[in-house]
Amino acid sequence: MVVDVDGVLSDASGRQHLLAGETRAWDRFFEASVTDPPIPEGIRLVEHLVGGRTTILLTARPARLVDTTTAWLDHHGVGWDMLVMRADGDHRSSPDVKATALAGLRADGHQVELAVDDDPRNAEMYRSAGVPTVYLHSGYYDL
Numbered sequence: 301m302v303v304d305v306d307g308v309l310s311d312a313s314g315r316q317h318l319l320a321g322e323t324r325a326w327d328r329f330f331e332a333s334v335t336d337p338p339i340p341e342g343i344r345l346v347e348h349l350v351g352g353r354t355t356i357l358l359t360a361r362p363a364r365l366v367d368t369t370t371a372w373l374d375h376h377g378v379g380w381d382m383l384v385m386r387a388d389g390d391h392r393s394s395p396d397v398k399a400t401a402l403a404g405l406r407a408d409g410h411q412v413e414l415a416v417d418d419d420p421r422n423a424e425m426y427r428s429a430g431v432p433t434v435y436l437h438s439g440y441y442d443l
Contacts, residue, residue, distance in 0.1 A: 305359040307418030307438030310336040338376040360394040395425040
C-alpha cells in the first residue's frame, strides 16, 4: 500500500500560504513540515486499510528532510515500512515524481495494491497505472 504524507497523515494547511502567489517558497514550505499537526482520521484510516500490507509512504517532500520526516512520523505514532521521497533538486510535478517511484517499486518486486493520496492529479495517475486509489480531499488543491 502506498500512502501520501502531506494531506493524508500530516496537516499542511498551516504552510499553504507559502505556495500562494506567483513566487512559491517551496524550500520554506517543505522545511515548515516539522511543525505540522497530525490528521488523526487519516492515520486511523490508513491503519484500518493496511490489513497486513507493507506500508510505503511515498511523498513529494525532498529527501533532505528524511530525518525530520521520520522524527515526525515516530512522534505521532505513524506506522510505516518504507519511506520514498523526492530526490533533492527534482522539480518535476508530484504526479511525475510519484509515477517514477511507482515504476521503481514495481521493478523492485513490490505489488502496489492500494494508494491513498490527497492530490487529485496523483489519484488519477495511480488509477491510470491500475492501482485502486482512495482519494482524501485535503482542500489544498483547486479542483
